[in-house]
Amino acid sequence: DTAVSQTPKYLVTQMGNDKSIKCEQNLGHDTMYWYKQDSKKFLKIMFSYNNKELIINETVPNRFSPKSPDKAHLNLHINSLELGDSAVYFCASSQAGQGKGTEAFFGQGTRLTVV
Amino acid sequence: KQEVTQIPAALSVPEGENLVLNCSFTDSAIYNLQWFRQDPGKGLTSLLLIQSSQREQTSGRLNASLDKSSGRSTLYIAASQPGDSATYLCAALGRTGTASKLTFGTGTRLQVTL
Numbered sequence: 001d002t003a004v005s006q007t008p009k010y011l012v013t014q015m016g017n018d019k020s021i022k023c024e025q026n027l028g029h030d031t032m033y034w035y036k037q038d039s040k041k042f043l044k045i046m047f048s049y050n051n052k053e054l055i056i057n058e059t060v061p062n063r064f065s066p067k068s069p070d071k072a073h074l075n076l077h078i079n080s081l082e083l084g085d086s087a088v089y090f091c092a093s094s095q096a097g098q099g100k101g102t103e104a105f106f107g108q109g110t111r112l113t114v115v
Numbered sequence: 116k117q118e119v120t121q122i123p124a125a126l127s128v129p130e131g132e133n134l135v136l137n138c139s140f141t142d143s144a145i146y147n148l149q150w151f152r153q154d155p156g157k158g159l160t161s162l163l164l165i166q167s168s169q170r171e172q173t174s175g176r177l178n179a180s181l182d183k184s185s186g187r188s189t190l191y192i193a194a195s196q197p198g199d200s201a202t203y204l205c206a207a208l209g210r211t212g213t214a215s216k217l218t219f220g221t222g223t224r225l226q227v228t229l
Contacts, residue, residue, distance in 0.1 A: 033217070041153075041202065043219040055214040090158065096215050104149060104206070104217055108158035 003027050006091045006107035013081055014115055020077045021110045023091030029105075031055075031096040032074040034066060037088040037109070046089075049074055050096055081114045088112070117142045117209050121220035128195055129228050136190040136223045138205035143183045146215060150179050150190050151204040153222075159204065163190070195227045 006023040013019050025032060033056075034046040048056035049068045063079045074091060088111050094104040118141045128134055138148070147166045151159040163172045163179040165188065171180040178191040188205055202224045206217040 031215075035219075041222055043204065043206075045216055045218075048214055048216065050214065056211065056216055092159075092217075094215075094217075102147075103161055103164045104208070105161065106151075106159040111156075 003105045004091055004093055004107040006089075006110055008110060009108060010111050010113075012113045012115065015081055015083060017081050018077070018079045019081060019112070020075055021089055021091075021112075023074045023076070023107060025072055025091075025093040025105070027093055027095075027105060028072075029093040029095045029102075030071055031094050032068065032071070033092040033094075033104075034074065034076050035090040035092060035106075037090060039087070043090070047074075047076075078112075081112075083114050086112055086114045117145075117207060117216075117218040119205060119207050119218050119220035121203075121205060121223050123223060124221065125224040125226075127226045127228060130195060130197060132195050132227075133191070133193050134195055134225070136192070136203050136205075136225070138188040138190070138220050140186045140188075140207045140218070140220075142207075142209055143186050144209060145183065146208045146210070148179075148181050148188050149206050149208065149217070150177075150188075151206065153202045153204060155201075162203075192225075195225075197227050197229060200226050 004025045031050045047066045052068045088109045091107040095102040150162045165181040176193040202222045205220045
């Protein structure tokens with residue numbers, strides 16, 4: 001069983017389109033994240049949700065809108081895609097608990113290419 | 116603001132060598148530090164997690180140490196193998212407001228040659 005799974009694995013789309021990436025974790029964790037890995041392979045946090053509540057939003061353009069229907073799912077919707085949005089997006093989860101953290105687990109990533 | 120740096124950025128060693136990867140972080144108020152491995156085009160695989168109260172963790176040929184006061188962690192790989200070739204990332208879990216956040220280092224790309 002995959003602990004953190006995200007779909008799709010690859011996404012190629014044209015500029016201006018709207019797309020969504022889905023993420024699910026079966027670890028029972030209360031916190032989920034979206035990270036972006038740029039062309040230089042640097043990983044940077046975008047959003048964090050704890051029990052369906054947005055707790056971190058790292059100055060991401062408002063074209064990016066995360067949604068957490070329950071604590072096992074965190075989806076990322078992107079409007080009006082731009083060339084600069086091309087990157088690998090990773091979903092992750094951990095058990096936060098009073099500000100501390102356990103081991104974080106990552107999905108396999110979604111490689112988004114905007115043409 | 117937490118900043119995490121890894122040196123060297125790239126490393127090439129012959130099979131069988133022992134090696135050390137370095138990770139430094141600017142804010143010592145961390146909850147834990149985690150080492151990951153990333154193969155090309157793949158996701159992140161967690162290797163070791165060191166809680167802030169711990170000094171080191173071991174898993175097989177891997178040993179990670181943590182010195183919070185100096186803001187440093189090292190990953191020691193014994194008897195390296197070609198299969199160890201990958202990018203190694205360290206990440207510090209710290210507090211931001213009421214939340215916790217993993218801040219990643221820049222990575223060390225390791226190649227182990229035959």
